Amino acid sequence: MGKASKRQETLGARAKALVSDLTFRRGVLSILIFLTLWEIGFRFNEWFGVMVPFVGKVDAPSIVATRWSDVVLLPGYWESWYLSMGRVFLGFLIAQIIGIPFGLAMAVNKYFRGMFFPPFEILRPIPPLAWVPASIIFWPTTELSIMFVTFLGAFYTIVINVLGGARAVDIQYLRAAQSMGATQWDLFRKIILPGTLPSIFIGAAVGMGITWEVVLAAEMISGGGQQSGGGLGFFIWSSYMGGVMDQVIVGMISIGLAGYISSSLIRYIGYRSMPWRRMF
């Protein structure tokens, strides 16, 4: 019992600390100001005698909030979250699993680099979305083709960051380790790998952002037929087709939140695995 109350206490103390934290207050304040301006923009078409067409056309936050409170009751909305999240995380995870070793191998072995860097560099400028038609033909299901495109979005960024990071590891660390008797394997595991970790997380953070961009576009293109589809991208697209503008905005903010949750997760993992750095 004592333990539970203690935990509650620390949680309460944490919440208190958060509310009194200036950075936190500033963040809340800036969001409130933004919402207020948006609301005012919707209510009045003119600001000081000047027309504000863009703001006036977008539904006000109060309308969006009302719509949202209806939408959260629909299972389809949560299914969209689930589908998009799943695609992003799977595509991202596969990109990490293949991209990190691939980048490291190119960094430490010049033959490997000589073999694989040129084709990699030719494929890299092709935008992931340009792969959509080809991958729909290539992969048996729409789901797989969306995931493939998502994977591509993260893959190139991850590889480039890992390759650059591993090659930028200070040669003095390598020499110091060698002069203390480290073998090649020690050098790789204990010097190059931790030395590359910051770049791995930068690649992950950027890659995650691209993954969300790509998955949304892919979902819009692939549509929500019988076979597959769905997701937040399709949610927005179908709301737009149905002319439900406030629901489009609900979808947009949902993506913002989903992206925020994803990048917070990466930050947290980075923070835990690199105690020597205060990175973000």
Place this chain on the structure above:
Amino acid sequence: MTTAAHQQPATDKNASTKGAISIRNVTKIYDPKGANVLAVDDCSLEIAPAEVCMIVGPSGCGKTTLLNAIAGFHSITSGQIDLDGEMLCGPDKPLADQGADRVVVFQNGALFPWKTLADNVAYGPIVQGLMNKADAREKAISMLSEAGLSGVADKYPGEVSSGMARRAEIVRALINDPKVLLLDEPYRAMDALTKSIMHESLLEVYDRTRVTIFFITHDLEEAIFLGDRVIVMTTRPARTKKIVEVKINRPRDYRLLSSEEFRILVQETKEAVHEEAVKAFEAGERELA
């Protein structure tokens, strides 16, 4: 019981008979087929066991090239370098093997930022398979506290001052019980006050371990204060221009800095170095190393 944790210093009775470096007619040409830069030209130098040998000379004169050859980072073009009568590199083997008997402490500091000071120090014995993790850490912590760093053993290098980091780096070298410490301007970027503390702690380490020290510096007062001999190198290509014998008794402390004897030696060295510095400046070449 509390003091029993103190480890024996990394030394033994015949410590002063090991660590003799013999550099004979060493020449190093960078890129012989292309730019053909003669960095070291027929350089010979005998360093006695347990000697503190200070190397001074203009920037880019090839001092670091020599250190890199001893450490096994760079090959030599001709000549031979021996350590305790055994060839490190020579005619048939231009590149010395790297080994923990010659540990390098670098100019900018090379503590691994992702390891705590204790784990940094424990690194050598672990990778060499001499100790398990727990024993190596225990020894590392006791050696760090011997160097006055017990309070920061679990801090990361980024969290401590540069002076502490540099001291920890020397401890990291010493835990390997090296024959030779190779120091490449380790105190270059430090202010004078921190530097003097570094000097005293290095002298203290030396008096305890009697390890041979090969120390590159630009700071002539540092060279005289620490060294048994100061080798003045010519501008590139590096040759020995002058050898200043520092016959000042050990242990030394900072009071030495204001003595007449010390000033005369510094002046003598300064004249030799200045001449070379002018030559190097007039040649106007970019720093090599």
